Amino acid sequence: MPIKPLFIQGPSATIRLLLLGVLSLVLMTLDYRTQHLAGLRAGLLTLVYPVQFVVDLPVALARWTSEMVSSHQSLLEENAGLKVQQVLLRAQLQRFVALEAENMRLRALLDSPFRIGERVLIAELLAVDLDPFSRKIVLDKGSLHGVFAGQPLLDADGVIGQILHVAPMTSTAVLITDPSHALPVQVERNGQRAIAVGSATGNSLDLPYILNNADVREGDLLVTSGMGGRFPPGYPAGRITSVTRDPSQPFAQVSAEPSAHPERSHQVLLLWPKNDQSASPSSLPTPTASTKSSASDRTTPAPLVTPLVTHP
Numbered sequence: 001m002p003i004k005p006l007f008i009q010g011p012s013a014t015i016r017l018l019l020l021g022v023l024s025l026v027l028m029t030l031d032y033r034t035q036h037l038a039g040l041r042a043g044l045l046t047l048v049y050p051v052q053f054v055v056d057l058p059v060a061l062a063r064w065t066s067e068m069v070s071s072h073q074s075l076l077e078e079n080a081g082l083k084v085q086q087v088l089l090r091a092q093l094q095r096f097v098a099l100e101a102e103n104m105r106l107r108a109l110l111d112s113p114f115r116i117g118e119r120v121l122i123a124e125l126l127a128v129d130l131d132p133f134s135r136k137i138v139l140d141k142g143s144l145h146g147v148f149a150g151q152p153l154l155d156a157d158g159v160i161g162q163i164l165h166v167a168p169m170t171s172t173a174v175l176i177t178d179p180s181h182a183l184p185v186q187v188e189r190n191g192q193r194a195i196a197v198g199s200a201t202g203n204s205l206d207l208p209y210i211l212n213n214a215d216v217r218e219g220d221l222l223v224t225s226g227m228g229g230r231f232p233p234g235y236p237a238g239r240i241t242s243v244t245r246d247p248s249q250p251f252a253q254v255s256a257e258p259s260a261h262p263e264r265s266h267q268v269l270l271l272w273p274k275n276d277q278s279a280s281p282s283s284l285p286t287p288t289a290s291t292k293s294s295a296s297d298r299t300t301p302a303p304l305v306t307p308l309v310t311h312p
Contacts, residue, residue, distance in 0.1 A: 041165060041167075042143075042165075042166070042167040042168065045165070045167035045170055045172075046167055046168055046169060046170075049167070049169050049170050052126045052127060052138060052170070053126070055126075055127075056126055056127075119271075119272040120269045120270060120271055120272070121141060121145065121146070121147075121269070121270040121272075122267050122268070122269060122270075123139040123140055123141040123147075123171075123267065123268050123269075123270055124139065124140045124266065124267055125137055125138070125139060125140075125262075125265065125266060125267070125268065126138040126139065126140050126170065128262055128263065133179060133200060134178065135174070135175040135177050135178040135179075135198065135262075136164065136172055136173060136174050136175065136178065137161070137172070137173050137175065137262055137268075138170055138171070138172055138173075139170060139171045139172075139173060139268065139270075140169070140170060141169075141170070141171060141270060142166055142167045142168045142169045142170050142171050143166045143167065143168050143171075144168050144169060146272075147163060147166050147171045147270060148163065148166060149163050149164065149165065149166055150162055150163060150230060151163040151270055151271065151272070152230065152231050152232065152270075152271040153173050153268055153269070153270060153271070154235065154260070154268065154269040154271055155260045155261065155262070155265045155267075155268050155269070156265070157236065157259045157260050157261055158235055158236035158237055158238070158258070158259030158260045159176060159183065159224055159231060159235050159236065159237045159259070159260060160173075160175060160176065160258075160260035160262055160265070160268060161173045161174050161175040161176050161178070161181070161260075161262075162174060162181075162230065162231075163270075173268075175198070175260075175262055176196065176198060176205065176237065176238075176258060176260070177198040177199065177203050177204065177205065177258055178198040179197070179198045179199065179200040180198065181197070181198045182195050182196065182197045182198075183195070183196045183197075183205075183224070183231065183237060184196075184224065184225045184226070184227035184228055184231070185207075185222040185223060185224060185225055185237045185238070186222070186223060186224075186225040187215075187216055187220045187221070187222060187240075188220070188221040188222070188223050189217075189220055189221070190215055192210075192214055192215060192216060193225055193227070194207045194209065194210055194216075194222075194254075195207065195208070195209055196222060196237060196238060196256060199255070203257075203258065203263075204241070204255055204256065204257060204258070205222075205237075205238050205255065205256040205257070205258055206254070206255055206256075207240075207254035207255070207256060208251060208254075209251060210251060210252045210254045211250065211251060211252065212245045212246070212247070212249070212250065212251065212252050214252065216240060216243055216252070216254060217240065217243065218240055218241060218242060218243055219239065219240060220239065220240045221236060221238075221239055222236070222237045222238045222239065222240065222256055223235060223236055223237060224237055232271065232273070236259040237256075237258065237259060238256040238257055238258045238259050239256060239257055239259065240254060240255070240256045241255050241256055241257050242254070242255045
């Protein structure tokens, strides 16, 4: 009877590591060049969705329990506060409607086209990755809800990012603070255009191509410029926090704090272009938001034409 060896001989750990490394490089190259693994990624994200749902379930249950055990008095106080806020917002809305009507009349006089309110969809955050070298979030809306790659993403305070990968029931978005992301912006005060790049040192933005003699100051508000057609113009992107000018360098060192706060947001807005109503299924709720048009608006934005702006 043959004696079985105690230890089964096989490839060494070094050879296995090299083989796995080569296989990983080949798969990454194929995915980057041919996008053949997009379907596989979507399938894996679909399989991971139940895990993400289960992980988020305790938070949802805790929030639901907290709402259920709220006292009657606190609900009455909250209701009274919301009524006061509703009256104020309705008064402001009347002013905005009048301004929009006036803007439309002025555009008719100038014979320039305009766009009406955007189509939006509210999405819940399933996961937030705030790693300094990869800032991404996972949403509970996917291609079944009409979400598409490159779609702009907003929160209650401003631009937060854009959709990077889409699965049937979930999607992954890259934040504007990601070091690989760049956002065309302009200074609201004077229209100075710039590129806001995610900083690898923290939750901030860098404006690397501002000339030393450019008119930028601390406290200036940065808004989207609409250049490239990916993000609609006029949405808050950040506020300049520091400006350092070195006469020996051609560009100033400008930093900004983003307006959006993904670490505090639970819901975000998925924005559809005003001229691309087919991107959202007709069966979905389609709330609209009327906004005041500006002279820099374009009539034919092409969000799917401009690729994801990256910075080395």
